[in-house]
Amino acid sequence: METLTLNVKGMTCMGCVNSVKRVLAPIAGVANVEVVLETGKVDIGYDASQAKADQFREAIRNAGYEVLN
Ligand SMILES: [Cu+2]
Numbered sequence: 001m002e003t004l005t006l007n008v009k010g011m012t013c014m015g016c017v018n019s020v021k022r023v024l025a026p027i028a029g030v031a032n033v034e035v036v037l038e039t040g041k042v043d044i045g046y047d048a049s050q051a052k053a054d055q056f057r058e059a060i061r062n063a064g065y066e067v068l069n
Pocket residue numbers: 011012013014015016017
């Protein structure tokens with residue numbers, strides 16, 4: 001299991017938090033997602049043999065948020 005922390009800009013409420021969780025959860029290999037609204041930090045636990053970090057970035061960007069790392 002790998003853990004990745006992405007710094008996401010543009011989340012302003014719990015609806016945004018839930019949107020980010022909703023787009024990450026269905027990606028194959030993702031085991032858990034934690035989002036902290038105040039810091040913009042998105043922690044993703046995943047199986048690196050099934051999912052790649054760029055898939056997470058793309059999903060978050062497609063949902064309308066900026067990924068800073
Ligand atoms: Cu929001």
